[in-house]
Amino acid sequence: MLIINLMGLGLIALIILWFWLYKAPSTQVSDEQYKSQITVVVEDGIYQPAHISLLKDKPLTITFIRKDASPCAATVLFPDLEISADLPLNKAFSVQLPAMKKGEYAFHCQMKMYNGTVVVK
Amino acid sequence: MNKLTGSTGNQNTQELIIEGAGCASCVGKIETVLKNINGVDSAEMNFALRTVSIAGNVAPEILIKAIETIGYNASSASDRSDDELLDEKDIADQKYYTNLMRQVWVALVLGVPLMIYSIFGGPMTVETPLERVIWLFIGVLCAGIMYFAGKHFYIGAWKSLVNHTANMDTLIALGTGTAWIYSMVVVFFPMALPEMARHVYFEATAMIIGLINLGLALEVKARGRTSEAIKRLIGLQAKTARVVRDEKEMDIAIEQVLLNDIVRVRPGEKIPVDGIVTQGHSSIDESMLTGEPMPVEKVAGDTIVAGALNKTGSILFKATRVGKDTALAQIINMVKRAQNSKPPIGRLADVISGYFVPIVMIIAIVSALVWLNFGPEPTLAFAVVSATTVLIIACPCALGLATPMSVMVGVGKAAEVGVLIRNGEALQAASKITTMILDKTGTITEGVPKVTDIIVADESYTEKYILTVAASIERGSEHPLAQAIVDSAIEQDVELEHTTDFQAIAGHGVTATCHGQQVLFGNQKLMLKNDVVLNDVVAKAQKLANEAKTPMYLAIDNKLAAIIAVSDPIKQDSVEAIKRLQVNGIRVVMLTGDNKATANAVAKKVGITEVFAEVLPEEKSNKVAELQAQGEIVGMTGDGINDAPALALANVGFAIGTGTDVAIESADITLMRGSLHGLADAIAVSKATLRNIKQNLLGAFIYNAAGVPFAAGILYPFFGLLLSPVIAGAAMAFSSLTVVSNANRLRFFKPQDH
Numbered sequence: 001m002l003i004i005n006l007m008g009l010g011l012i013a014l015i016i017l018w019f020w021l022y023k024a025p026s027t028q029v030s031d032e033q034y035k036s037q038i039t040v041v042v043e044d045g046i047y048q049p050a051h052i053s054l055l056k057d058k059p060l061t062i063t064f065i066r067k068d069a070s071p072c073a074a075t076v077l078f079p080d081l082e083i084s085a086d087l088p089l090n091k092a093f094s095v096q097l098p099a100m101k102k103g104e105y106a107f108h109c110q111m112k113m114y115n116g117t118v119v120v121k
Numbered sequence: 122m123n124k125l126t127g128s129t130g131n132q133n134t135q136e137l138i139i140e141g142a143g144c145a146s147c148v149g150k151i152e153t154v155l156k157n158i159n160g161v162d163s164a165e166m167n168f169a170l171r172t173v174s175i176a177g178n179v180a181p182e183i184l185i186k187a188i189e190t191i192g193y194n195a196s197s198a199s200d201r202s203d204d205e206l207l208d209e210k211d212i213a214d215q216k217y218y219t220n221l222m223r224q225v226w227v228a229l230v231l232g233v234p235l236m237i238y239s240i241f242g243g244p245m246t247v248e249t250p251l252e253r254v255i256w257l258f259i260g261v262l263c264a265g266i267m268y269f270a271g272k273h274f275y276i277g278a279w280k281s282l283v284n285h286t287a288n289m290d291t292l293i294a295l296g297t298g299t300a301w302i303y304s305m306v307v308v309f310f311p312m313a314l315p316e317m318a319r320h321v322y323f324e325a326t327a328m329i330i331g332l333i334n335l336g337l338a339l340e341v342k343a344r345g346r347t348s349e350a351i352k353r354l355i356g357l358q359a360k361t362a363r364v365v366r367d368e369k370e371m372d373i374a375i376e377q378v379l380l381n382d383i384v385r386v387r388p389g390e391k392i393p394v395d396g397i398v399t400q401g402h403s404s405i406d407e408s409m410l411t412g413e414p415m416p417v418e419k420v421a422g423d424t425i426v427a428g429a430l431n432k433t434g435s436i437l438f439k440a441t442r443v444g445k446d447t448a449l450a451q452i453i454n455m456v457k458r459a460q461n462s463k464p465p466i467g468r469l470a471d472v473i474s475g476y477f478v479p480i481v482m483i484i485a486i487v488s489a490l491v492w493l494n495f496g497p498e499p500t501l502a503f504a505v506v507s508a509t510t511v512l513i514i515a516c517p518c519a520l521g522l523a524t525p526m527s528v529m530v531g532v533g534k535a536a537e538v539g540v541l542i543r544n545g546e547a548l549q550a551a552s553k554i555t556t557m558i559l560d561k562t563g564t565i566t567e568g569v570p571k572v573t574d575i576i577v578a579d580e581s582y583t584e585k586y587i588l589t590v591a592a593s594i595e596r597g598s599e600h601p602l603a604q605a606i607v608d609s610a611i612e613q614d615v616e617l618e619h620t621t622d623f624q625a626i627a628g629h630g631v632t633a634t635c636h637g638q639q640v641l642f643g644n645q646k647l648m649l650k651n652d653v654v655l656n657d658v659v660a661k662a663q664k665l666a667n668e669a670k671t672p673m674y675l676a677i678d679n680k681l682a683a684i685i686a687v688s689d690p691i692k693q694d695s696v697e698a699i700k701r702l703q704v705n706g707i708r709v710v711m712l713t714g715d716n717k718a719t720a721n722a723v724a725k726k727v728g729i730t731e732v733f734a735e736v737l738p739e740e741k742s743n744k745v746a747e748l749q750a751q752g753e754i755v756g757m758t759g760d761g762i763n764d765a766p767a768l769a770l771a772n773v774g775f776a777i778g779t780g781t782d783v784a785i786e787s788a789d790i791t792l793m794r795g796s797l798h799g800l801a802d803a804i805a806v807s808k809a810t811l812r813n814i815k816q817n818l819l820g821a822f823i824y825n826a827a828g829v830p831f832a833a834g835i836l837y838p839f840f841g842l843l844l845s846p847v848i849a850g851a852a853m854a855f856s857s858l859t860v861v862s863n864a865n866r867l868r869f870f871k872p873q874d875h
Contacts, residue, residue: 001494008490012483019479022285037174039167045277046284063136063172069217070273070337071344072518074210077461082544084461088206089213092172094136110461111521112474113288 026051026119029060036060042076042087042114043067047107050116060097060118066090073114078107135181136174139166140194147193154187182377203355203453214341221338224270228331231266235259235324236847247311247319256308256321263301263323271297271330287478289518293333295482296512297326300846303505318499322509322846329513329850336854343861347526349868350533351460354453357409357428362393365437382440386431395442398423403434410449410793452793455541459532464545466814467524470821474521481515481829488833496834503834506846510832514849515825518857523817526864531810534870539793540803541778547789550773551807553754557702557800558745558767560759561713561720564777565699565727565797566689568760570602572609573670574686578658579677585615587683591675593618594633594640598625602671605687630673641676648674653681669722671715696727698797701873703728705801708753712736712744712767741767758800775800802872809870817860824856 027049029036036058041048042065054060066073066087077084078097085095097105097118105118139151148166151173155164161177161184173195175184181197188195239245247253267275274297277290304321311319361372365383375393378384383399386392392405404416407429416432419425425438428449444450463471485508492504528545535542542548562568575584592610595603596617610617620640623633629650630643641651645662648655653676662672662684670688674681702709710731713720720734733744741759745767748755757764757771765787768774776788777795792799832849836842 004493005490008486011486015479015482015486018282018285019287020476024285044273044280045288045290046280046286048284050284050286069213069220071214071217071341075461077463079463082458082462084458086206086210086457088209091209092136092138110525111518112471113517113521115286115475 024051026053026117029054037063039063039065039092040116041065041067042073045113047114047116051119052116053119053121056102056120057099059099061094062097062118063092063094065092072109072111075110076107076114077110078105078118080105135184135197136172137181137184137188137195137197138172139188140196142166142193150191151188151193154191155184158183158187204358204360207352207355211345214345218338218341221334221341225331225335225338228266228270228327228334231259231262232324232327232331232847236328239324245321245324247307247321253308253311256304256323259323260301260305260308260321263304263326266327266330267297267301270334274330274333287482289478289516291478292481292512292515292517293329295485296509296846297329299505299512300329300509301326314501315499318502320499320502322506325509325846325850328847332847332850332854336858339858340861343858343865344526346865346868347529347861348460348533350530350537351453351456354449354456354536357391357449359391359393359427363387376444378440378443380440380443382443383437384440385435385437387435388431388433390431392425392427392429392431392438394427394440394444395447396425396438396440398425398436398438400438401434401436403436404432406430406432410452452536452541455543456532456536459542459544459548460529461525462528462544462546463524464528464549464811464814466549466811466818467528467545470520470523470818474517477515477517477520481512481517484515484829484833485509485511492834503843506843507832507834509846510844510849511829513846514828514832514844514853516821516828516853516856519821519824519860520818522857522860522864523821524814526861527810527813527817527867530864530867531806531813531870534810534867535803535806538799538802538806538872540799540806541791541793542803542807543789543791547773548807548810550754551756551790551804552811554707554756554773554804556708556710556748556753557756557758558710558712558748558771559699559729559797560741560757560764561711561715561723562689563760564758565695565711565723566691567795568689570605570671570687570689572605572685573688574665574684576658576661576684576686577682578684579680579682582677582682584683585613587675587685588613589615589618590635590638590640590677590682591642591685593635594620594623594631594642596620597623598631602673602687603631606685638677639679641674641679643673645674648676648681651676651679653679655681658684663718666716666718667722669719669726671719691723691726692795692797694796694798698801699727699729701798701801702804705804707756707804710748712741714738738764739766742770745770756800756804758797775803798872805872806870809867813864813867817863820863821856821860824852828852 029038029052036054038052040062064076064087066089069089074087075084076087081097083095085093087093100120102120108115151166152164155161155175158179160179161175163176164173166173185195247256274290274293278294281288281291300322304323307314307319307321359375362375362378363370363372363385364378365385370385378394384393384396398419398421400421402420405419405425406416407426408414410426410428426449427447488511489504489508492507493500496503528548531548532542559565575587577584577587588610592607592615595606618635620633620635623631625631626647629647632641641647658681665672665686670686672684672686675683675685699709709729711720711724711729712733714736715734717734720732724732736744741764745755745757755771756773756775757767758775758777759768760777768776768787773790774788775790775792778791778793790803832844834843
């Protein structure tokens with residue numbers, strides 16, 4: 001019984017470690033082009049890539065390709081930038097973000113099940 | 122997004138979707154043909170996505186044509202019209218629904234008989250070898266259902282897990298997975314478990330998958346209805362326009378109409394883009410945009426807006442705003458944006474959703490441990506059931522949907538009654554307003570002054586002569602009251618005279634020479650300054666002022682000749698609209714730059730008791746701050762131009778749109794028609810929406826806060842009750858549906874009749 005209890009506690013520790021304490025690496029957007037552009041695939045409950053980083057004062061175009069038919073995935077929101085878009089299914093749809101100051105800008109679906117961040121350095 | 126209609130001179134990138142590119146060698150061909158076009162700086166194709174991004178300033182049609190010449194099809198990635206996007210969405214939703222329903226049937230075909238069997242006491246245990254074989258068969262069947270009907274949960278859960286996130290899929294996959302794996306362990310190794318714990322839960326797995334899919338399917342249907350308002354707005358857009366180019370008329374897609382194109386609209390057609398009438402006249406129905414029920418007569422020189430309906434005549438007009446710049450497109454854009462923005466009340470739910478799933482997983486583990494340590498026999502079976510039920514009953518979706526669904530419907534509803542709400546914050550603040558400040562001119566009143574009285578003081582002049590002199594000297598003045606006098610003269614066909622020595626004295630009036638006579642025209646101060654004898658006329662002037670009219674004195678050769686009174690008529694429904702606000706417990710205050718007497722008279726007429734008169738434009742925001750310091754939540758209503766600082770400072774700034782001019786940046790809420798009823802409507806819609814959000818949030822919180830402990834078995838020690846995972850599945854599936862349906866109730870909201 002002791003082993004089972006320890007396993008249970010270990011599992012809880014693992015959950016905390018895995019979901020909360022983990023710091024996700026972000027995908028650096030190359031800024032050689034006139035406008036930075038990155039493609040994000042919306043599928044199976046995640047944005048891929050979900051963490052995007054770029055340099056400050058650069059506008060960014062994110063081309064979303066939504067492959068998940070569930071209505072939750074259909075809307076993407078950038079609450080800090082007051083930007084939102086309805087993503088068509090299986091088609092590319094570009095969302096243009098203005099040049100941003102340093103900081104983290106979250107984006108997510110309406111229910112916050114899909115989550116991503118744009119990190120501006 | 123990157124709209125290029127012809128060469129714009131701006132550097133731009135745009136994206137095209139390529140069809141028919143089957144091999145990697147196509148990439149080079151497509152890129153080369155694009156790069157050869159004049160104006161294209163770079164073209165890069167992403168073969169995996171079949172998209173090509175092009176930098177340069179070339180119209181998309183040219184790029185598409187070039188790609189077509191080498192045998193591929195191309196379409197613009199982001200330039201699909203709202204209409205097409207909506208159609209696509211409807212088709213995709215319908216397909217998703219059909220697919221889900223198929224999965225529902227498959228899952229329930231196995232789940233329902235099994236559940237009925239278990240309810241009527243069929244043994245769900247594994248005792249004999251025959252039972253093992255039967256349950257093994259059912260277990261494999263169940264795995265098939267998990268694959269066919271629940272694959273999306275498991276893939277979603279796995280992908281999120283790998284990416285260190287957890288969502289609803291995680292909970293469902295863990296819950297159903299635990300039940301299935303435990304059951305399979307029972308089937309394969311019954312001996313490893315105590316006898317009482319040899320129970321299978323295949324029916325739970327099948328039923329949960331079926332019910333949750335059913336919930337999702339019904340939710341898709343219900344969600345479709347939440348966007349009704351925006352669909353109606355988008356439906357106002359014409360699809361084609363008949364333009365006159367090179368003296369030929371042709372029908373083209375609305376996206377291709379260019380600025381300054383001459384467009385023909387025949388009776389019964391919708392106005393395709395914004396413009397100015399150049400030829401013909403017609404009555405035009407703008408009711409869908411402004412709520413103004415009467416059609417408006419339009420002649421050459423008048424502006425018309427896209428989405429309005431041409432009723433009687435055929436007209437030609439010059440396009441002044443096209444594409445995403447038309448008032449209608451801006452309205453649609455603004456409503457869409459606002460529908461997706463979140464009021465502060467929703468933030469807490471957002472924070473909670475961020476931690477929700479891992480917390481539920483932890484609760485499930487704790488619950489299982491408690492059963493294993495302290496529970497009655499069979500502890501293992503109880504532990505598995507409680508953990509599964511906790512995982513299944515928890516519903517982050519209901520929490521996540523609570524706010525956005527209501528905002529979606531509420532903002533859409535507001536737009537339908539002519540109220541454009543900028544964002545969720547404004548929506549929430551509007552529901553809390555305690556004081557409403559109304560600007561007088563143009564808000565309570567029409568804003569277009571008219572001559573109401575001409576009182577001749579010197580019998581040697583006729584009324585017409587007085588008007589001639591007054592209008593002649595005021596012709597050069599820019600004062601709004603001067604315009605009223607000139608308009609009145611034009612109306613009465615008075616011929617204006619030539620004047621000389623015109624002089625405007627700020628805060629007093631004007632002087633000039635007309636017919637060789639020295640004319641003074643202005644307020645009392647001007648007369649006193651020039652020693653004009655006023656006598657008993659002052660009483661008459663005071664009487665006019667008390668009637669909310671502005672009296673102006675006209676003296677000819679330093680002798681008083683007449684008083685001309687000008688007044689800005691009060692909008693027909695202002696009295697009633699202000700009363701509506703007051704009935705709702707809102708303190709209404711009037712703010713104006715006008716003199717005290719006129720201001721008080723207007724206030725009295727419309728039933729306002731608090732007046733700030735003679736306030737300079739730059740002092741208006743101080744008054745807002747003053748009221749805020751008293752602890753009031755202040756709404757400020759103005760025309761949005763000279764009131765901008767006050768509108769911005771107020772908790773909610775309302776701009777009265779002149780017709781369909783929606784680009785009023787400083788306002789939180791724009792009223793599309795001039796009536797003040799829009800204020801009460803806006804507040805009523807906001808209150809209803811906020812109430813709806815609160816119901817949803819409360820429901821979702823209570824559901825989760827009560828459901829999870831219940832599922833963990835908190836009632837078992839007292840009443841011997843433990844929730845079945847199937848019931849948990851049903852509850853979870855319908856909790857989010859309840860949220861969406863409750864939000865949909867807002868569709869039936871009607872602001873008070875007026």
